[in-house]
Amino acid sequence: MHVPFLWYTMMFGLACCWVLFSGCERQDEVHREQIVALGTIVEINLWGVDKERAHRATAAVADEFSRLHQRWHAWEPSTLTVINDRLRKGQSITIDEESKALLSQAKALSLASESLFNPAIGELIALWGFHSDDAPSGPPPDPTTLEAFVSKSITMKGLIFENDTVRSIDPSLQLDLGGFAKGHAVDVAIAQLREMGIKNAIVNAGGDLRAIGRKGNRPWRIGVRDPRSNGIIVSVETHDDESVFTSGDYERYHEYQGKRYHHIIDPRNGYPARGSTSVTVIHRDAATADAAATALFIAGPEHWQSIAEKMGVEYVMLIDQNDTAFLSAAMAERIRFEVEPPPRTVVQLL
Amino acid sequence: MVVMDVTSTKPLRTNKEDYLIAWLTALAISVHIIEAAFPSPLPGVKPGLANVVTVAALILFGWGTAAWVGFLRVLVGSLLVGTFLSPTFALSLAGATASIAVLGIAKALPGVVFGPVGYCVLAAMAHMAAQFGAAYVLFIPHQGLFSLLPVLMTAALVFGLVSGFITKSAITYINDRKA
Amino acid sequence: MTKADAVVVFLALSLLLLLYSRYWIGTNAGETARILIPGEPEIEIPLEQDREYTIKGTLGESKIAVNAGRIRFVNSPCTTKQCVLSGWLQNSGAFAACLPNRISLLVAGKALRFDTINF
Numbered sequence: 001m002h003v004p005f006l007w008y009t010m011m012f013g014l015a016c017c018w019v020l021f022s023g024c025e026r027q028d029e030v031h032r033e034q035i036v037a038l039g040t041i042v043e044i045n046l047w048g049v050d051k052e053r054a055h056r057a058t059a060a061v062a063d064e065f066s067r068l069h070q071r072w073h074a075w076e077p078s079t080l081t082v083i084n085d086r087l088r089k090g091q092s093i094t095i096d097e098e099s100k101a102l103l104s105q106a107k108a109l110s111l112a113s114e115s116l117f118n119p120a121i122g123e124l125i126a127l128w129g130f131h132s133d134d135a136p137s138g139p140p141p142d143p144t145t146l147e148a149f150v151s152k153s154i155t156m157k158g159l160i161f162e163n164d165t166v167r168s169i170d171p172s173l174q175l176d177l178g179g180f181a182k183g184h185a186v187d188v189a190i191a192q193l194r195e196m197g198i199k200n201a202i203v204n205a206g207g208d209l210r211a212i213g214r215k216g217n218r219p220w221r222i223g224v225r226d227p228r229s230n231g232i233i234v235s236v237e238t239h240d241d242e243s244v245f246t247s248g249d250y251e252r253y254h255e256y257q258g259k260r261y262h263h264i265i266d267p268r269n270g271y272p273a274r275g276s277t278s279v280t281v282i283h284r285d286a287a288t289a290d291a292a293a294t295a296l297f298i299a300g301p302e303h304w305q306s307i308a309e310k311m312g313v314e315y316v317m318l319i320d321q322n323d324t325a326f327l328s329a330a331m332a333e334r335i336r337f338e339v340e341p342p343p344r345t346v347v348q349l350l
Numbered sequence: 351m352v353v354m355d356v357t358s359t360k361p362l363r364t365n366k367e368d369y370l371i372a373w374l375t376a377l378a379i380s381v382h383i384i385e386a387a388f389p390s391p392l393p394g395v396k397p398g399l400a401n402v403v404t405v406a407a408l409i410l411f412g413w414g415t416a417a418w419v420g421f422l423r424v425l426v427g428s429l430l431v432g433t434f435l436s437p438t439f440a441l442s443l444a445g446a447t448a449s450i451a452v453l454g455i456a457k458a459l460p461g462v463v464f465g466p467v468g469y470c471v472l473a474a475m476a477h478m479a480a481q482f483g484a485a486y487v488l489f490i491p492h493q494g495l496f497s498l499l500p501v502l503m504t505a506a507l508v509f510g511l512v513s514g515f516i517t518k519s520a521i522t523y524i525n526d527r528k529a
Numbered sequence: 530m531t532k533a534d535a536v537v538v539f540l541a542l543s544l545l546l547l548l549y550s551r552y553w554i555g556t557n558a559g560e561t562a563r564i565l566i567p568g569e570p571e572i573e574i575p576l577e578q579d580r581e582y583t584i585k586g587t588l589g590e591s592k593i594a595v596n597a598g599r600i601r602f603v604n605s606p607c608t609t610k611q612c613v614l615s616g617w618l619q620n621s622g623a624f625a626a627c628l629p630n631r632i633s634l635l636v637a638g639k640a641l642r643f644d645t646i647n648f
Contacts, residue, residue: 030644032571034565034566034567034568035567035568036567036568036587036631040628041565041567041626041628041631041633043565043645045644045645134608134609135608135609202644202645204645204646204647206628207646207647207648208647209645209647211644211645215644217487220644220645221642221643221644222643222644222645222646222647223642223643223645223646223647224646224647224648225624225646225647225648227648229623230615230616230618230623230624230625231620231623232620232623232643232646235642235643244647245647246647246648248648280647462533463531463533464531464533464534464537465530465531465533465534467530467534467537467538468530468531468533468534468536468537468538471534471537471538471541472537475541475544496552499548499552500545500548500549500552503544503545503548504545507538507541507542507545510541511538514534
């Protein structure tokens, strides 16, 4: 046999090995780490970051989350409960830039949602017993109490910003940012990761997430859980920088005498919103996605389109109580159903 | 493809060679079309039996002719099957490009002499690998796809061997006819 | 067949051997589930062996059972027992969590198809 021939053989063999084993390494480049924050499990996925740096980044996000938790917690002593105390007394309170930015963002989103996303109804949420780590028990609030509260039509319009102070026009206006604080925290975490030079990441806070960049040569792939089966109902690939938020009636609820009262309260009647089972929203920033998911859940299958339009949200999937999936046309192009057979779907233009 | 060389002093011999090229191209297209009906776990990914013709052209007429036959086959074949510029076309083109490139390299290697079987196996493996790569990158970027790769490459080897022996007997037959 | 042909066939066969060992053996070992505990490495458990696992969380011990390729929370020291109510999990991507006890389960399947789960 010729000498060059053996040489080629070896080269070919080496090339094969290289192709196979380089493929091998590539799969392990996601660093996934869980932290406990915001009263939930936060999962952070980082791609293309070495272990050491990934671990440091996760720890930094964990610190930031615990700071935000202490700031915006709705019932444990926090900056927010201090603000609420002063609002209840009818006093104005000086707030820092960070608080002002968040509260004005909440106000703007609330107004855009026609007050369906309403962080001013802390009192109503407390009436239902959701200001507690445990699931509420006992009978639901008395209808006349609810009626009395609803008749006051408390909205974020009543929260007035003057220079660096804030006050309210009604002592019943109590702030409860609810899930919105989570959306905000996810945005902050992503900004923090970017500052550290991380370009490919997912921050998933208890199921709601924002993803930036890609997983190597492909987009991040998100599975949206089916509340009924625990399986995956749809999958979606994120483009560049997107948040995926879902509001569902299965997340937290108050059970009494076999009847379930979920935690998404319709501010118009004081009762858990009816009509929707879950709403999934894709939007660039997590805060908007979070507020929109709540607002569209309350809007229900008949009114979600107009609210989505007002909030500037393009990608929406609403599943109603008959398991029909209502999709915005843009959303229909993005998702893939992962259940056989797929649910009955209605595609609607915004 | 059948062009009469009117200035030739030996018109009969030239006709015979042209006839062979036309026959090869037509055959390649037929095989391509038959292959299009082949069941495959990955739609559009084919074993590359049409390489028989490319390899025969390589041995009989050189790499240039083989490349022409290979690319023309993909183009005309897809026009006939109706997959021109479709995903299947992209896969065919990827396969043909890879196998023609590998054949070019194999032929150019100094000190190594391949027979039809070697060429066909190389071409079939390159064909399949490129189609798989194209399918993965362009259409189904899913890790799960890789579990199909061993089966597909086994098929490529088997078809490569089969087409190698077909090519070998075809060339012997053609050379006998020539002589 | 020339010598070169023989070597090509031999190399092709060894490539196939590599491919089979790389993509079939190991990935075919079966479905697995991941037990996720914040701040600790993931625990990967096979779903082929029927058995019970006891996992220590923040509140106490959660019992997890594997049966016929499925996995579930059998008991957990939480008040709502939502994790137990989630029932059996089987399909890739299926998920259940006991948030109070900080333990979650994720069926990984042969190759986990999703990078993360939205709910």
